[in-house]
Amino acid sequence: MGPHNGTVSNVSRHGVRADDGFEFACSACGVLAATLSVRGAGQTIYDGPSYRLEFLGENSGIVPAGLVELLEGRDEIDPLDVAHLHGELGAFCCVACELNYCAKCWSTWIEFDEGFYDCTRGRCPNGHEQMLDD
Ligand SMILES: [Zn+2]
Numbered sequence: 001m002g003p004h005n006g007t008v009s010n011v012s013r014h015g016v017r018a019d020d021g022f023e024f025a026c027s028a029c030g031v032l033a034a035t036l037s038v039r040g041a042g043q044t045i046y047d048g049p050s051y052r053l054e055f056l057g058e059n060s061g062i063v064p065a066g067l068v069e070l071l072e073g074r075d076e077i078d079p080l081d082v083a084h085l086h087g088e089l090g091a092f093c094c095v096a097c098e099l100n101y102c103a104k105c106w107s108t109w110i111e112f113d114e115g116f117y118d119c120t121r122g123r124c125p126n127g128h129e130q131m132l133d134d
Pocket residue numbers: 026027028029030031101102103104105
């Protein structure tokens with residue numbers, strides 16, 4: 001018997017545009033699973049636009065090619081499209097379930113490579129494993 005977390009079936013995996021970027025809801029418990037925002041799109045700044053992902057923690061960096069174009073002018077975004085561009089930015093969405101899970105609903109663990117942080121992997125409530133942070 002696997003865990004049954006009572007999937008909230010009416011929760012869409014699509015992120016919805018909010019004031020501070022796109023918000024993605026957890027399909028298992030309904031809380032905010034992740035927020036993805038892009039800063040500096042269309043501006044001439046030091047090293048181009050940057051992203052900020054809040055999921056397991058706060059993660060930011062230079063946007064991967066195509067992300068600004070993908071998010072531009074959209075009110076909703078499919079996290080699988082984001083994951084297709086850059087796996088880590090859509091990691092909250094289980095590619096097997098095609099549903100989002102929050103940091104609490106993913107069972108996470110850290111893997112080390114010769115004593116140094118290598119990556120964070122996780123298992124979704126339906127038992128699928130994937131890389132969450134690399
Ligand atoms: Zn959850």
